[in-house]
Amino acid sequence: MLVYPTLHYQNGGIKINTDGATTVPGLFAAGECEGGVHGRNRLIGNSTLDLFVFGRRAGRAAAQYAKEAKQGSLTLEHVRQWxxxxxxxxxAESRPISPLLLPDYARRMPDYLPEYSRQVLAAGQVKLA
Structure with a gap:
């Protein structure tokens, strides 16, 4: 079995207040996507504090926000502005994004996944190394 190091936990994330509100009105965050209560480093454990405490707080705050929010007309003006x-x-809006802008490994992944045969994965490992 091959074993590789990987990202265990992302330090940093979306900045929120104590109710999970972001700087974008009406947008709340909790769990792995938010900055966390552990500061700049969390050496051990898991993110249950982030998830359970701030998930609950963000859920309640989002529900309260939704009760008080005024529904505006739905438009696509934000798309036109973009x-x-x-x-x-x-x-130009019709110009596709070139795959050449992707990192090399991202361009190569479709060649080797979702095939899971030993030979295909070994070939992918060599190419991606």
Whole structure:
């Protein structure tokens, strides 16, 4: 069996207040995506504190926010604003994103996954190393 080191826990994340609210009105976060209560380093344990405590707090705050929020008209103006911004900086909306912008390993992954045969994974390991 091959064993590789991997990311155990992401330190950092979305900045929230004590109720899980972000700086974007109406957007709440909890669990692995938020910055966490452990500060700059969490050496051991798991994120149950982040998940259970702030998940509950964020859920309650989000429910209260939703009760008090005024529903506006649904439009796609935000999409049009984004399209205008892309055009302003010279990126046409119909222009596809080139796969060449992806890191090399991301471009190669479809060649080796989701096949799980020993030979295919070994070939992928050599190519990605």
């Amino acid at each position: 399209q205008r911004e892309l055009e302003r900086i010279g990126i």
